[in-house]
Amino acid sequence: MEPVSSEFLRGTLKTIVLKLLSEQDKMYGYQITQAVKERTKGELTLTFGALYPVLHKLEQEGLLITESVEVEGRLRKYYSLTDSGNEVALQKISEFERFVDYMQQLFQTPPSIAYGH
Amino acid sequence: MEKLTPQQIDRLYTYLLQSGLTGELFTELLDHLVCEVEHYMWIGLPFEAAMHKTLMEANAESVQKLRKIYQRELTLADDQLAEASLDDILFQFRNKSYGAYAMRQSYNRTLVYALFGALGLGLMMIAFLHLISQKTWSYWSPWGMIWIAGVAAVSVAVVMYFLKQERWQTVPDGEDEL
Numbered sequence: 364m365e366p367v368s369s370e371f372l373r374g375t376l377k378t379i380v381l382k383l384l385s386e387q388d389k390m391y392g393y394q395i396t397q398a399v400k401e402r403t404k405g406e407l408t409l410t411f412g413a414l415y416p417v418l419h420k421l422e423q424e425g426l427l428i429t430e431s432v433e434v435e436g437r438l439r440k441y442y443s444l445t446d447s448g449n450e451v452a453l454q455k456i457s458e459f460e461r462f463v464d465y466m467q468q469l470f471q472t473p474p475s476i477a478y479g480h
Numbered sequence: 481m482e483k484l485t486p487q488q489i490d491r492l493y494t495y496l497l498q499s500g501l502t503g504e505l506f507t508e509l510l511d512h513l514v515c516e517v518e519h520y521m522w523i524g525l526p527f528e529a530a531m532h533k534t535l536m537e538a539n540a541e542s543v544q545k546l547r548k549i550y551q552r553e554l555t556l557a558d559d560q561l562a563e564a565s566l567d568d569i570l571f572q573f574r575n576k577s578y579g580a581y582a583m584r585q586s587y588n589r590t591l592v593y594a595l596f597g598a599l600g601l602g603l604m605m606i607a608f609l610h611l612i613s614q615k616t617w618s619y620w621s622p623w624g625m626i627w628i629a630g631v632a633a634v635s636v637a638v639v640m641y642f643l644k645q646e647r648w649q650t651v652p653d654g655e656d657e658l
Binding site: 391393396411412416419431434437439 | 504505508510511512516
């Protein structure tokens with residue numbers, strides 16, 4: 364299970380992060396991994412090694428802004444969407460939903476029709 | 481929710497330090513790992529087991545991998561790199577707004593103004609020494625001209641320096657978008 368899902372995860376990480384952030388005001392890294400875990404009931408796990416490069420890449424592209432808050436004596440970095448980040452998030456989400464649709468169509472087509480006899 | 485003691489956090493801190501992380505990624509990962517250990521303790525594990533489980537996932541190998549990804553993917557894109565100066569590259573993941581970036585950016589200009597000012601002062605000095613030795617003075621003599629040129633050079637340098645300085649201070653905000 365694990366290696367397969369991580370292969371698919373890689374291409375959708377950006378969309379997942381944007382989607383989660385579009386629903387919440389701001390989130391920090393660990394919170395994002397927990398949100399993914401909870402929503403998929405533990406089936407999907409984001410490792411920090413996969414998550415943080417994506418977060419910082421998005422920040423670099425100007426889609427996210429960060430804010431460091433001191434929590435229990437250590438710094439916690441919160442991420443939130445910028446205006447352009449919001450736009451891109453909406454666009455990515457709808458794009459991905461269409462993609463899932465197409466994939467379902469593709470997989471549900473009975474074999475006899477698929478080969479067009 | 482269980483909270484880690486400073487000593488326990490310190491162990492994670494040392495661990496990350498030994499894995500060679502630095503900068504912002506360090507504080508962020510520390511927070512991440514502390515949250516994770518606290519989570520495992522909350523679901524009932526003792527500290528040692530929680531720490532062990534966390535560090536199994538965050539082992540040295542995966543931390544190294546993360547560093548490599550950073551070096552590879554988060555450097556400037558090619559077209560940005562073509563335009564970037566040494567300062568841009570140097571300050572890419574660093575804080576640009578506290579002053580060093582602006583100072584480095586304006587260094588060349590400051591140097592020119594300083595040279596101009598020094599040259600002007602030199603000219604004024606020469607004319608002044610001439611006045612002392614000759615005890616006569618006229619603006620319409622070569623020495624008078626040198627004096628005027630010196631005063632002009634110094635004032636241009638000073639005025640330009642202050643005019644430009646105001647503009648430099650706005651630089652960091654704009655550059656942050658990069």
